[in-house]
Amino acid sequence: MQALPLAIMALILYLGAASWQGLTLLRRVPQRPVLVRALGLLGLLFHLPVALKLIDQSPGLLPGLSTSAVFLTAIMVLLLLAVSLAKPVLNVAIGLFPLSGLALLLAVGVPSPERTGGMTPGIALHAISSALAFAVMAIAAFQAVLLGLQNQALRHHHTRGVVQVLPPLTTMERVLFELIWAGMILLTLSIVSGFIFVESMFAQHLAHKTILALAAWVIFAILLISHHILGWRGMRAVRWTLGGYSVLLLAYFGSKFVLEVILQRT
Incomplete structure (x- = not known):
């Protein structure tokens, strides 16, 4: 091919x-x-x-x-x-x-x-759930960027152009939190299956990945709880979503970049 x-x-x-x-x-x-x-x-x-x-x-x-x-x-x-x-x-x-x-x-x-x-079935479950969690949270991050642009435009009374084409603000926010909920379910499955099925985490350079994934999970959990209890929305939701995704991005690719590009190790 x-x-x-x-x-x-x-x-x-x-x-x-x-x-x-x-x-x-x-x-x-x-x-x-x-x-x-x-x-x-x-x-x-x-x-x-x-x-x-x-x-x-x-x-x-x-x-x-x-x-x-x-x-x-x-x-x-x-x-x-x-x-x-x-x-x-x-x-x-x-x-x-x-x-x-x-x-x-x-x-x-x-x-x-x-x-x-x-791969064993357990490792396959961990790999698939990790990939799906990352993908869903990536879509949520892109959605958050669009929501942030929409918020800023409406805050400055710019009601033409992009704002007219995007769905209503309430719809954009609802979709964002639906994506985060779906991503959290998959991320939880990924973390739990990793603890159960992945052995020798330190030998496989997975300890820091797990710590960063847990940190991202905590960030998204705080966002969802605060949205439900305190009514967090708008730019605060955007910032927390992008912050949580940035940590998740480091978990998935940060260690690989250091090992393969900086340290030249595989």
Whole structure:
């Protein structure tokens, strides 16, 4: 399989979908959600074979930095396309699709080590729940960015342009917290399954990842509890969402970057 042509085609399709949705927000073109989803789905069809090949070549439990990025962005695109059928989250594609295409293109030129072993069912549960949790929280983070832009525009009485195209503020906030709840369920499953099924965490450089994942869980838990009890919303919800996701991003990719890029270890 020639990975580079597939990656290029995926990037082109992702950019096409993101560009149309971006122009929709700017009110330069009419809304065409079916077109955006179709282009995104075609991009994903080119994305998935490369992601599966990289995962197949990964050495056991800890795939490399580029492989993790390709796999997780594929999950994120798939979830976004599915969720957008029921929730108004398709604007997230403006940031997510180009990011996914670039991650795929960059990963093609990175050599992958030979696979050394398979996964047990427990490890597979941990890996899948971790990937899904990260993907859902990534969509929530993009949603928070759009909500923040909407809040700022309304605060400064800018009621035209992007604000007119986005769903109502209450809908944007409701979708954000629904995404965070879903992500928290998956993140909880990921953490619990990790404690049960993953052995030798220190030897596998997983201790700091677990600590950061727990810290992210606490941040999102505080946000959800405070939203329910104290009515947290608006920019406070945006900041806490982005803060929690930043910690989660460090948990998933920070250690890989240090080990593989700075320390040159695999």
